[in-house]
Amino acid sequence: MRSVLEPTRRARASGARLLANRDLTQVLRVLDDDPVASCMVAARLQEYGLDSRGVYGELWSRGGPGESLCFSGANLVPLRGARDDLRAFADRAVRGPRICSSVVGRRELALPLWELLAGQWGPARELRDDQPLLALERTAGVSPDLRVRRVRPDEIERYLVAAIAMFTEEIGVDPRSGDGGRSYRRRVQNLIETGRAWARFEDGEVVYKAEVGAMSRRTGQIQGVWVHPDCRGKGFGTAGTAAVANVVVSSGRTASLYVNCFNEAARRSYAKVGFRQIATFATVLLD
Known part of the structure; x- marks a missing residue:
């Protein structure tokens, strides 16, 4: 029986590819559509671009940044994509040694990606599957601590x-x-x-x-x-x-x-x- 991570011929032809600085403008435009959830990755790319070692990771896509994105570094961060895209990311992630210490991101992306990786990387040390992502766009509603x-x-x-x-x-x-x-x-x-x-x-x-x-x-x-x-x-x-x-x-x-x-x-x-x-x-x- 074929493993869930084993790519089909079609998946091999359309697997996750490594993005480079020529893709940066489009990538940043895509991340700007979800600025809070993508902050960790956007901050790195805005400072270092995609070709610099300062990024300490890689950015992958299958079909183009507008369709799918995943950052691979100290954390594996799926940013957008459908099930087939996540499968391509998982396939690429398990080709070599694991470099990340966690899989993190929007729940609807991180958990399905982990399901595809668990057979190779599991078991998890801890699964935190419900972490509210919070935002504040105006001055705090309570008095700040002036000694901070x-x-x-x-x-x-x-x-x-x-x-x-x-x-x-x-x-x-x-x-x-x-x-x-x-x-x-x-x-x-x-x-x-x-x-x-x-x-x-x-x-x-x-x-x-x-x-x-x-x-x-x-x-x-x-x-x-x-x-x-x-x-x-x-x-x-x-x-x-x-x-x-x-x-x-x-x-x-x-x-x-x-x-x-x-x-x-x-x-x-x-x-x-x-x-x-x-x-x-x-x-x-x-x-």
């Missing part, structure tokens, strides 16, 4: 303590595993140096943190929201996120984030800020 500010480069050690705690709590693994934390430190350092890491410090310790992990021309995606355990339930998360969202909105962009459906406290907090759900994401975490 950009983190300075000389504060990286104190900020890293909170960032590691957040990552471990949210993802379930220590980001220092593997290389002793060098790559994670570089990532956090880049966020700080580019002015996209925010925190409130008390007595030299971070009590609230968040980052704008991706910043496209139209959207700023907030990530890594965390409140020190001793300070939870006191409004730090709501007021702090309002402060970060206001900065994004004041730049002329839509503030966005996605949250696990079961995190009721966070969802109530974001609703107070004024975020509304515009779609649903799903994330498949891989070992």
Whole structure:
């Protein structure tokens, strides 16, 4: 019996192809139709284009960017396409070693793609199949925390303590595993140096943190929201996120984030800020 991932002759002839800079204008036009959900990919392409190593990944299409798109890098991100397109993406993904640590994107794309990949890449370490994608296009509906500010480069050690705690709590693994934390430190350092890491410090310790992990021309995606355990339930998360969202909105962009459906406290907090759900994401975490 033929495997679900084994391409037919027709699929081989119309499989996923690698896009290049000559496709960039059309790709960006397509991503602009869905600016919030495509923010992670659009931000990279707007900064680096498609031929630069700075993208740290590849963009695939089957039949043209207007019909199907998928980004393959640290995350595998399906952006648009029908079932046959997802099958072509899955076929291309399993041809070589897996380079991604997750499959993430709109639920209606990410879950069917994972179904096609699970036989080769499964089982998943964790499946988060209901993650409301939220957006805010105007000033927050609550007062922002005026003590939340950009983190300075000389504060990286104190900020890293909170960032590691957040990552471990949210993802379930220590980001220092593997290389002793060098790559994670570089990532956090880049966020700080580019002015996209925010925190409130008390007595030299971070009590609230968040980052704008991706910043496209139209959207700023907030990530890594965390409140020190001793300070939870006191409004730090709501007021702090309002402060970060206001900065994004004041730049002329839509503030966005996605949250696990079961995190009721966070969802109530974001609703107070004024975020509304515009779609649903799903994330498949891989070992």
